[in-house]
Amino acid sequence: MTRYGFGCSSSRCATASRAICLFGLFALSGCHGTPAAVPTKPRIALVMKSLANEFFATMAEGARRHQERQPGSYDLIINGIKDERDLSRQVALVDEMIAQGASAIVIAPADSKALVSACKRAKDAGIVVVNIDNKLDDHVMADQGIKIPFVGPDNRAGARKVGEFLAKRLKPGDEVVVLEGIRTAFNGQERKAGFGEAMTSAGIKIVDSQTAQWEMDQANRIASAMLGEHPQLKAILCCNDSMALGALAAVKTAGRTGEVSIVGFDNSAAIQSAIKDGAVLATADQHADQLAVHGIELAMKLLKHENPPADTSTPVDLITAESLAKP
Amino acid sequence: MELNPAEHAPPPEPSQQHWRFRSAFRLTGFADVLGMLAVLGILIILFGFLSRHFLALRTLQSVVNQVPDLMVIAAGMTLVLVAGGIDLSVGSVLALSGVILGMAMADWGWPLVPAIALCLSIGVVCGLANGLVSALWSIPSFIVTLGMLEVARGIAYLVTNSQTKYIGPRIEVVGQPLPGLGVSPAFLIAIVVVLSAHILLTRTVWGRYVQAAGANEQAARFSGINTRRIKLMTFVLSGLLAALGSVFQVTRLSSADPNGGIGMELSAIAAVVIGGTSLLGGRGSVFRSVLGVLIIAVLQTGLAQVGATEPTKRLITGGVIVLAVVADIHRRRWSNAAASAWRRVRPLTPRAEKSTFRRRP
Numbered sequence: 114m115t116r117y118g119f120g121c122s123s124s125r126c127a128t129a130s131r132a133i134c135l136f137g138l139f140a141l142s143g144c145h146g147t148p149a150a151v152p153t154k155p156r157i158a159l160v161m162k163s164l165a166n167e168f169f170a171t172m173a174e175g176a177r178r179h180q181e182r183q184p185g186s187y188d189l190i191i192n193g194i195k196d197e198r199d200l201s202r203q204v205a206l207v208d209e210m211i212a213q214g215a216s217a218i219v220i221a222p223a224d225s226k227a228l229v230s231a232c233k234r235a236k237d238a239g240i241v242v243v244n245i246d247n248k249l250d251d252h253v254m255a256d257q258g259i260k261i262p263f264v265g266p267d268n269r270a271g272a273r274k275v276g277e278f279l280a281k282r283l284k285p286g287d288e289v290v291v292l293e294g295i296r297t298a299f300n301g302q303e304r305k306a307g308f309g310e311a312m313t314s315a316g317i318k319i320v321d322s323q324t325a326q327w328e329m330d331q332a333n334r335i336a337s338a339m340l341g342e343h344p345q346l347k348a349i350l351c352c353n354d355s356m357a358l359g360a361l362a363a364v365k366t367a368g369r370t371g372e373v374s375i376v377g378f379d380n381s382a383a384i385q386s387a388i389k390d391g392a393v394l395a396t397a398d399q400h401a402d403q404l405a406v407h408g409i410e411l412a413m414k415l416l417k418h419e420n421p422p423a424d425t426s427t428p429v430d431l432i433t434a435e436s437l438a439k440p
Numbered sequence: 441m442e443l444n445p446a447e448h449a450p451p452p453e454p455s456q457q458h459w460r461f462r463s464a465f466r467l468t469g470f471a472d473v474l475g476m477l478a479v480l481g482i483l484i485i486l487f488g489f490l491s492r493h494f495l496a497l498r499t500l501q502s503v504v505n506q507v508p509d510l511m512v513i514a515a516g517m518t519l520v521l522v523a524g525g526i527d528l529s530v531g532s533v534l535a536l537s538g539v540i541l542g543m544a545m546a547d548w549g550w551p552l553v554p555a556i557a558l559c560l561s562i563g564v565v566c567g568l569a570n571g572l573v574s575a576l577w578s579i580p581s582f583i584v585t586l587g588m589l590e591v592a593r594g595i596a597y598l599v600t601n602s603q604t605k606y607i608g609p610r611i612e613v614v615g616q617p618l619p620g621l622g623v624s625p626a627f628l629i630a631i632v633v634v635l636s637a638h639i640l641l642t643r644t645v646w647g648r649y650v651q652a653a654g655a656n657e658q659a660a661r662f663s664g665i666n667t668r669r670i671k672l673m674t675f676v677l678s679g680l681l682a683a684l685g686s687v688f689q690v691t692r693l694s695s696a697d698p699n700g701g702i703g704m705e706l707s708a709i710a711a712v713v714i715g716g717t718s719l720l721g722g723r724g725s726v727f728r729s730v731l732g733v734l735i736i737a738v739l740q741t742g743l744a745q746v747g748a749t750e751p752t753k754r755l756i757t758g759g760v761i762v763l764a765v766v767a768d769i770h771r772r773r774w775s776n777a778a779a780s781a782w783r784r785v786r787p788l789t790p791r792a793e794k795s796t797f798r799r800r801p
Contacts, residue, residue, distance in 0.1 A: 165597045165602050165698070165699070167601075167602045167603050167604065170603075296750060323747060323749075323750070326750075328697075328700075328702070329693055329695070329697045329700065330689060330693065330697070330700055330701070333506070333693055334741065334744065335744045337502040337505075337506065337741070337744075338499075338502065338741045338742075338744030339744065339745070340498075340502075341493050341494075341496065341498045341502055341741075341745055342491060342745045342746075343493075354604075355604060355697060358606065358694070358697075359693060361694070362615075362692055362693045362694050362695075363502075365612070365616060366501075366505055366616060366624075366692070367498070367502070381603070382603050382604070382606075383603065383604035383605060383606035386606045386608065387606055387608075390608065
């Protein structure tokens with residue numbers, strides 16, 4: 114259902130591409146090996162995680178607007194999977210994009226290990242592959258003997274910024290808890306690590322850390338339990354904004370507003386009003402709308418055989434009531 | 441008390457059959473509740489030992505304020521299951537009606553009451569669609585509601601553009617605990633809903649029709665019950681209660697999340713099944729389903745409070761669900777075996793005892 118949810122009408126693209134391929138074949142057979150003179154636009158396939166997730170929807174939207182501004186330079190096919198755990202579907206999507214003859218695949222892998230073989234197949238088929246958002250595992254890539262450039266936010270540095278902002282409001286020895294994302298997700302691990310570094314260097318104790326699976330309602334339940342277990346709790350650090358909203362409601366229900374601070378990550382639309390109200394202290398913006406665009410631009414460079422750059426990290430900014438008040 | 445010879449005739453008279461069914465139902469019902477209360481008690485004692493702060497008023501309050509949504513949804517699910525159907529769409533219907541409530545208040549600036557009315561009517565529409573398609577076209581409700589699970593979730597993502605709606609303090613009156621009482625209005629409403637649903641199922645003609653339709657649909661139809669209308673109504677009620685659950689969830693979280701309620705159908709089914717309701721229809725109790733909800737909620741809160749890891753939580757939750765049902769079924773078998781053994785030892789007197797028991801003032 115989400116497969117063709119966004120982007121150009123893929124069926125038309127597919128027909129067009131088949132026509133071009135056929136034309137190319139005829140041209141080749143007719144002219145005995147002279148390259149086809151038809152100037153074809155590169156077709157860039159964006160393979161996303163769940164497009165039902167606000168973050169990836171924003172990312173896809175940014176890519177689509179980028180393509181609309183320069184329709185002459187490339188064609189864009191956007192595909193997503195049903196939910197973040199639907200790995201096999203994402204592998205199938207990569208294979209379908211190989212079969213459709215995409216010139217480049219820009220992929221936000223749902224799993225940093227399971228998608229490596231699919232990306233290797235794409236590279237073997239002569240397709241440029243760029244990794245965005247969630248970094249593919251270095252060991253597995255080395256094992257398979259491939260290198261794929263990565264463009265993505267430095268989640269750890271972003272989380273450290275948020276944690277340091279929070280730490281300024283706390284005293285050494287204060288108790289805090291962390292609500293983690295799904296444990297297998299690399300970005301969640303990085304954020305947790307970033308929060309941890311900031312807390313350790315400020316001498317603040319993390320007394321509990323549990324996963325709420327990125328979800329608001331689960332975060333609400335777990336945060337309520339944590340508030341019950343730790344009467345001295347001073348802050349809840351959440352690895353995304355949905356969980357921050359769930360924790361916020363838990364703090365209100367427990368009647369400890371003002372006593373327990375909350376920070377999030379993602380800068381979603383919903384958290385902004387909570388930050389303006391002062392209910393949530395801070396979040397981090399990783400500029401989701403620009404993330405896929407960076408990946409596409411890198412893919413274009415690679416297609417033009419420019420020097421492949423090393424892994425690049427995109428900016429992550431601290432968002433507070435102060436920064437939101439600025440125009 | 442003399443023996444009634446009519447009771448020994450192979451097909452008992454309908455009125456007597458009815459009597460026997462009723463008294464048996466009540467007795468097992470009482471024993472079931474005792475068993476579940478024991479499970480609940482064991483869990484509470486266990487977590488009391490494992491956690492420093494579990495046995496506190498605060499824990500009770502946080503459990504009580506978290507259960508209303510699952511309570512009303514489990515009540516609706518019980519009705520559907522007793523009527524011989526199943527409703528897999530409750531989680532998605534909860535998300536859809538919840539985001540409509542969120543949009544009405546956050547984006548269109550509606551006041552609370554009309555927004556809730558709109559939200560509830562969305563639930564009714566979804567339930568009506570489920571009921572009409574499955575009852576009128578005789579399609580298994582498993583398939584129809586599986587379709588609705590996808591459709592409602594899709595619409596929820598579509599209308600919100602996959603964005604969470606933050607509503608803020610305007611909506612918190614329903615979901616936040618009342619000062620002084622420590623209990624949210626949502627919980628009080630949920631209690632009233634559960635009691636009404638229990639009375640509806642056990643003390644009304646309609647409730648008997650629901651049980652009859654679930655136990656043997658053909659027989660019920662031949663005896664003049666419009667089973668299609670009965671089933672349709674159970675789906676409408678389930679949809680309505682899913683929407684009510686969304687009101688509770690949205691007011692508790694002050695925001696509406698299109699990802700809300702994922703997997704809720706399974707939690708509700710788990711609670712209902714722990715409560716001894718048959719997945720095959722015909723037998724079940726709303727009250728026992730609510731005890732099932734409480735068992736799950738205490739388990740969730742307790743595991744979170746002792747800081748159990750995610751895999752441990754899943755292992756224990758799954759184990760408790762299966763063990764609770766196994767214990768329930770075997771308790772019934774054991775008591776049946778004991779009863780038949782007793783009958784073999786004293787072939788006549790037990791019936792006499794039973795009939796004295798039945799004759800209440």
